[in-house]
Amino acid sequence: MNISDLLSYxxxxxxxxxxxxxxxxxxxIKVDDVMFALVHEVNGRPAVALKATSALADLLREEHKDVQPSEHLNKSYWSTVLLDGTLKDSQIYYLVDASLQQVLATRSPH
Structure with a gap:
């Protein structure tokens, strides 16, 4: 997956x-002023930071070397996923959707 496809999604x-x-x-990338994705590069490789439950974040990091704790965000919940690694596009899209659901579920009411 490339950054352009990810941003479009x-x-x-x-x-x-x-x-x-x-x-x-x-x-x-934000919805209702709450960030659910942070698209950047890690050592010249395309990547996205996404939020998950701490259990899912731990599981992803254990199973995929291309998923790491995010450098600038809460490492318990935010993982950086390398887009040019071993995760399939469908898995990355699922994690984007899960991140969006996670931030919307945890935001404070207006």
Whole structure:
């Protein structure tokens, strides 16, 4: 998967907005002003940081060398997934959807 395909998938979510986080040289994807994906590069490789339950994050890291704790985010919940690694596109899309559901479920009411 490449960054362009990933951004298109994320931006197809209702209410999705993207902005640049200049300190991290990354693109944030948010819904209702809550980030669910952070698209960036890790050592020149395309990657995305996604939120999951701590149990799922641990499981993903154990099973896939291309899933690592995120550098700038809460490592218990946020994992960085390398897009050019061993995960199939369908698995990455599933994790994007799970991340969106996770942040929407945990946000504080307005």
């Amino acid at each position: 994320c931006m197809d979510k209702p209410g999705a907005e993207q902005s640049v986080h200049s300190d991290w040289k990354a693109t944030q």
